[in-house]
Amino acid sequence: MVEAYLPKDLDECLKILNEKKVKIIAGGTDMLIQNRSHTGMSIGYRNDVLYINNLNELKNIYEDDAFVYIGAALSLEKIMESDIAPKLLKETILEMASPAIRHTATLAGNIGNASPAGDSLVSLYLMDAELEIRSINNTRRVFLKDFIKGVRKITLESDELITKVIIPKLMFEKAYFKKVGPRLSDAISKLSFAGAYQIYNNKITDIRIAFGAVNVTVVRDRLLEKKMIGKTIEELKGMIDLLTSWYDPLIVPIDDQRSNKVYRKEVAINLLREFIENLI
Template sequence: MVEHRIPENLNEALKLLYHGDYQVMAGGTDLMVQRRSLSDTPLDFPKNMVYCAHLQELRGIRKEAHRVEIGAMTPLEDLLCHPDVPSLVRRAIGEMASPAIRHVATLGGNIANASPAGDTLPVLYLLDAWAELRSLAGSRMILIRDLITGPRALKIHPEEMLTKIGIPEMHFSHETFVKVGGRQADAISKVSLAAAADIVEGKVSDLRIAFGAVAPTVVRDETLEGAWEGATLSELKVGVWRLLDMYVPLIRPIDDQRSGKHYRHQVALNLLRDFIESLSEPTSEPGR
């Protein structure tokens, strides 16, 4: 029989992870669905569970110099309206689930669940966000794009817990998060795009593109993005087909119950084309 433990603090939770075969339960909105039993019997957990959503040390939003730090157990709803949370992250969260789910679902859970359709992931990749992993032996930082290696696969040791997410401060003249789902709210992404650009004096000073739900993990390629740095806005717009061609081999969606791979492939490219075509010379540069 599996054990269910509710630790009083982070240290107690880390001790359980170190000494036993435990899995972290945050808001449970992914885990409860994954482990539900269709025959009305209790949830089928293969491991001991350690419940951590209540741990205050792991909740909250703190503004530091040039970054914001978010406790892994912070509910998504707390992030939605917080002024220190980057607007792109808030935009992605605004497209997620329903208010009832967002009040319990956590940012750490969306990352650690490592679903190709996890909606905060394209934005976190785009913003070069990192995760803090803690164990009794200490802590380490890792970029979220290096942490996730595939669907539900992470470079996290059994005795480690994701404790904090750090998001560097960035300014863009243009940014977007678009999610295509089966309906307007409470739908899992068929395709998503997070994109941002900084256009300075008519030239591309920064271009970032991240697709969700079109490959085993988020698709972001900094070499392709960098190839457009210094290009004029009109060169980028005229070259949009060349840019799309570069992404064709990287977008490798699957057929599943939500959508077909050909549809996903085409929609992903359309979203990127729309973003590039929407770019214009900024009239003022907020935040500079």
């Protein structure tokens, strides 16, 4: 028999996490699918579960001078409705799932699921997002890129909870997210791409490139990005073949039910080319 816990506030939630072995459920849109029964029986959870989606302390979004802070139980739809959520994140969420799913699904759930095809991860990596993680006795902050270690592998202790997603406030000349899927929304990506840049005096001062679903987690290489900084747009456009050769070894997709590795690799490289060709 599986126990389900519904804490009344965050303190009680952290106490339960400290004392019991439970699986966290936020919106449940991944958990329900992963634990569904194919026999028409009810959901087959194997562990006791802890529901966090009624915790008001985790449903806020606010900002200071440097960051936007998004509560772990705030739905994707509410993030899209917010005036302070980063534009790139809102554009990414618009391409995730359907409105019905977005009304319950959360950003922290997309992160906790740690799928290579998790759409929000691509834009969050691009923006150097961080997480606030709490347990009953500790609060820590970690970069998302250091939190996800591989396919469904995260560095979260059994008594810990993601409480906030923290996103630096950034200025980009242009930033965009592109999802390649069987149809937009309500389908998991075959692959995805996010690119952003900043220019001053015709020279690149910041450039960021990230790919989803072409490796065990998001591909973003800060050293390669640094090599592009200081170049003019014309110089970068003239280096396209070199740039794609830098990224080529990092793009190692797999064959699965959604796509195959040859298609994924070719499209990923084409999206990189398109991004560089369209720098203005």
